[in-house]
Amino acid sequence: MIMIKVGIIGCGSIGVKRHIAEYSKLENVELVAFCDLVKERAEAQQEIYGGKVYEDYTELLADESVEAVSVCTPNYKHAEISIAALEAGKHVLCEKPMGITLDEMDRMIEAEKKSGKQLMVGHNQRLIKEHQVARDYIAEGRLGRIYSFRTAFGHGGPEGWSVDGKDSWFFKKDQAVMGAMGDLGVHKADLIRYILDEEVVDVGGFISKEAKEFSDVDDNAVCILRTESNVIGTLQASWAFYGEEDNSTVIYGDKGVLNLLDDPEYSFIFTSSTGEVVRENYGGIQTNDDEGQSKKSFVMEAFIDALVKDERVPVTAEDAKKSVEIILNAFESDRTNKIITEE
Incomplete structure (x- = not known):
């Protein structure tokens, strides 16, 4: 079985209740790294799933064991972190909105093309x-x-x-x-x-x-x-x-x-x-x-499925x-x- 090792950048509500919760249910995923400026939030996830803890996302991206990341940060950081992750050779699932300016979204698209990796945006x-x-x-x-x-x-x-x-x-x-x-x-x-x-x-x-x-x-x-x-x-x-x-x-x-x-x-x-x-x-x-959180959003499943099958992600950066x-x-x-x- 192909396993995708995933790191989470941003362990707030979206990161925990949506991304981590759904990844944890997928048999093809191993959660290996958690990053948050509030270190205790990342450590709380480490206690449940194991893996490493980072406060600086650049250190997580330098971790060679991480193959893909979810970017669950404030909007103004989406482009910066997604581009850095692609340049570091990671696949990226970025929360919406993809970016806040046309220029930075264009740079995200260009970074994906150069990287040979995939960038998906979380439109569920x-x-x-x-x-x-x-x-x-x-x-x-x-x-x-x-x-x-x-x-x-x-x-x-x-x-x-x-x-x-x-x-x-x-x-x-x-x-x-x-x-x-x-x-x-x-x-x-x-x-x-x-x-x-x-x-x-x-x-x-x-x-x-x-x-x-x-x-x-x-x-x-x-x-x-x-x-x-x-x-x-x-x-x-x-x-x-x-x-x-x-x-x-x-x-x-x-x-x-x-x-x-x-x-x-x-x-x-x-x-x-x-x-x-x-x-x-x-x-x-x-x-x-709480009741709604238990429903599948399909975003993480669709992202991982595309990586495992080596297919194009269903919500591309150009589309988003x-x-x-x-x-x-x-x-x-x-x-x-x-x-x-x-x-």
């Missing part, structure tokens, strides 16, 4: 069955001509689950750069591109910081998107949904409608214009509550960059009061 939305079946329905023409959509991702904010609560890097402009839009909006930008299998060409963004006085970053946003085939729709990202988490997407076509993660009982509902109704529950998606571009264009639209058109 496109990997769950509800969204994969939806993409198939659309490709098969079961919805007919798609003309609109609405997609939303909102919850009460990272203070409810982050290891540092309200003091988390998520709320600090110099570390996060983007708030709800970088945390949640980029997921939905990626999902719409994936489900429709086309690019977004026009973006209008309305982005605010009203809900959290302790935060330096955006906490609520509504965007209007237009795709290359003239499908128009809305994308909402919010850390101000103080109630049930909303992770829903609705796709409208002239032959039917898809409701995805939009119903408490059925995670997939297709209603055709002729009255046919298909209701399925494929298991839904991970959430940040396009999703971040939508978010950056939304910020530019909000700043200039203009629709931003992708050239």
Whole structure:
């Protein structure tokens, strides 16, 4: 059996509850190194899984036993660490958003090409069955001509689950750069591109910081998107949904409608214009509550599976960059009061 030896860079909530938790369930993975600026967090994982502990990620990258790393750090460090890891000969799974500027994302892509290793970005939305079946329905023409959509991702904010609560890097402009839009909006930008299998060409963004006085970053946003085939729709990202988490997407076509993660009982509902109704529950998606954490996100499994089989990772850096571009264009639209058109 091929084993992939993995190091974790960043042992906060995402690193522990998502990456380490899922890697630990995979038979092809050996967790061999943990790194965090707060050494005790890395040591806590060492006590469970063994391996080595580092405070400096460059020392972990110098560890020849590490074959692949997960980058689970504040947003502003994603590019720096991912590039260094690729240059050190490691495969990389980077948390979203992939980067915070076009230039640094281009440098990440170039580093991957030069390294001969793989760089994957952790967009789990496109990997769950509800969204994969939806993409198939659309490709098969079961919805007919798609003309609109609405997609939303909102919850009460990272203070409810982050290891540092309200003091988390998520709320600090110099570390996060983007708030709800970088945390949640980029997921939905990626999902719409994936489900429709086309690019977004026009973006209008309305982005605010009203809900959290302790935060330096955006906490609520509504965007209007237009795709290359003239499908128009809305994308909402919010850390101000103080109630049930909303992770829903609705796709409208002239032959039917898809409701995805939009119903408490059925995670997939297709209603055709002729009255046919298909209701399925494929298991839904991970959430940040304790029950939701037990669900598979498939990201780590997909990453390792690609490495073991020597296949291309399912979420490439080139692809992920396009999703971040939508978010950056939304910020530019909000700043200039203009629709931003992708050239």
